[in-house]
Amino acid sequence: MLIAVTSIKSGGCTTFAAALAAVWPSEPGLLVEADAAGGDLGGWHGVPDTPGLATLANACRSSGPVDLAAHVTRLPCGIDVVVAAAGRPQASAAVGLLADTEPARWAKERPTILDVGRLEPSSPALPLLEATDVVLVVTRGDVLSLKRVFDAELPTDRAQLVLVGEPAYRPEEIAATVGLPVAVQLQWDRHSAEVIAGTRRARRAWKRVGMPATARTLALTLAKTPEPQGRDRR
Numbered sequence: 565m566l567i568a569v570t571s572i573k574s575g576g577c578t579t580f581a582a583a584l585a586a587v588w589p590s591e592p593g594l595l596v597e598a599d600a601a602g603g604d605l606g607g608w609h610g611v612p613d614t615p616g617l618a619t620l621a622n623a624c625r626s627s628g629p630v631d632l633a634a635h636v637t638r639l640p641c642g643i644d645v646v647v648a649a650a651g652r653p654q655a656s657a658a659v660g661l662l663a664d665t666e667p668a669r670w671a672k673e674r675p676t677i678l679d680v681g682r683l684e685p686s687s688p689a690l691p692l693l694e695a696t697d698v699v700l701v702v703t704r705g706d707v708l709s710l711k712r713v714f715d716a717e718l719p720t721d722r723a724q725l726v727l728v729g730e731p732a733y734r735p736e737e738i739a740a741t742v743g744l745p746v747a748v749q750l751q752w753d754r755h756s757a758e759v760i761a762g763t764r765r766a767r768r769a770w771k772r773v774g775m776p777a778t779a780r781t782l783a784l785t786l787a788k789t790p791e792p793q794g795r796d797r798r
């Protein structure tokens with residue numbers, strides 16, 4: 565399964581994409597930083613960006629088999645990431661290269677979450693969206709943010725909204741006005757966001773509460789997997 569996470573204006577795209585990868589049921593999700601504006605997770609966690617998106621994109625261009633694991637970094641909070649360079653020129657070039665490859669070469673082994681960042685009309689990540697099963701659009705639920713989503717060119721057959729923070733309207737009203745279903749309402753959760761940003765140490769149960777727990781309800785729906793019985797959700 566290949567899922568894109570995007571936003572129209574900055575505001576929680578990377579954090580939500582990382583949480584979704586962290587809580588994917590059955591098997592761990594893989595997060596691919598495909599943000600042409602530059603990756604954040606390498607800098608946040610002090611890990612190198614090589615191997616990462618650029619080495620993966622180059623490997624996919626060769627005719628031989630692709631060893632996906634060779635391009636993955638496990639973050640201290642347990643999330644597996646294909647890290648992109650922080651700089652726009654390097655990240656943008658790597659995203660463009662990856663978008664030129666056959667997604668089945670790098671997205672077939674594991675459930676893969678693509679953080680494509682802000683959806684600029686000229687983004688080299690745009691071709692990647694065509695290969696995805698779902699496009700999750702992270703947005704706040706205020707009128708200005710929703711107008712931006714309404715005006716954006718999104719694949720309406722696959723796009724769904726992820727509302728972050730307290731929305732100003734009911735989800736049904738938002739879905740009817742914007743013309744896209746609301747996939748999930750995500751709470752503002754500084755604690756979990758800091759774990760993902762590497763400024764707070766992850767406790768063992770960090771994925772079971774708050775925003776990651778909410779992301780898991782969506783992951784279960786997308787993966788069509790029932791929650792195991794008797795699981796401690798606290």
Ligand SMILES: Nc1ncnc2c1ncn2[C@@H]1O[C@H](COP(=O)(O)OP(=O)(O)O)[C@@H](O)[C@H]1O
Pocket residue numbers: 571573574575576577578579580604681728750751752753754755757758761775
């Ligand atoms: N659900 C959330 N709860 C609390 N803080 C959040 C949440 N989502 C994002 N943040 C914080 O907001 C800032 C921007 O988030 P980020 O995920 O980098 O957004 P984007 O990728 O859209 O630029 C970061 O400091 C992050 O920790």
Ligand SMILES: [Mg+2]
Pocket residue numbers: 577578579599604681
């Ligand atoms: Mg981001």
